[in-house]
């Protein structure tokens with residue numbers, strides 16, 4: 024179970040009325056390398072990995088959900104007051120036709136989220152290497168988001184999220200090292 | 213047809229830090245059919261010509277959505 028705190032992991036402030044940015048942020052909301060994919064991937068893998076790395080997957084999955092919430096807040100703030108015309112201008116006309124002012128788990132191109140973005144291979148090394156790759160891809164996505172955003176307040180939150188991906192990657196690398204330590208260990212039963 | 217009868221509304225949270233000029237009241241459709249489990253016989257009807265244009269024979273079930281209404 025989880026204990027929910029009614030606040031964001033890190034403050035989200037949006038300085039500029041720029042619904043187009045919301046469209047781009049959706050890549051990290053419901054895209055292949057986004058926070059939803061990350062959270063669901065780790066949350067599911069955690070059951071069957073060696074006991075030593077269950078906690079890492081559980082903790083990072085939980086954190087990814089708090090990142091998802093930050094993205095949702097940004098997208099919501101950028102779109103909630105936009106007229107249909109403004110959404111069309113922002114490239115979100117198709118999104119509006121399908122979802123109105125609701126958020127949805129889809130990428131910047133409007134492709135809906137799919138479980139085929141994630142994998143569970145039943146092999147701890149294969150899974151952890153996928154997780155490491157996912158973190159690096161999320162880091163890169165944040166870089167390109169920061170590059171296309173000229174809102175210093177949004178970029179402050181995006182920089183925070185990007186740095187978290189570096190640490191997640193490192194934790195998964197350490198998890199691989201922990202599993203490598205199991206080699207040659209003489210176990211006496 | 214103007215029927216605020218078939219609309220609901222609420223006041224969403226508005227932050228002093230909202231980036232865009234906030235919409236203070238959000239409106240949504242509460243279509244007439246959700247208030248009627250079974251249609252009563254003998255309801256008032258549009259003229260055949262008007263019914264053809266409106267897509268319904270009965271004014272009671274015409275909730276009159278329009279772009280001009282500006283719901284979204």
Ligand SMILES: [Fe+2]
Nearest residue numbers: 061158188191
């Ligand atoms: Fe992450």
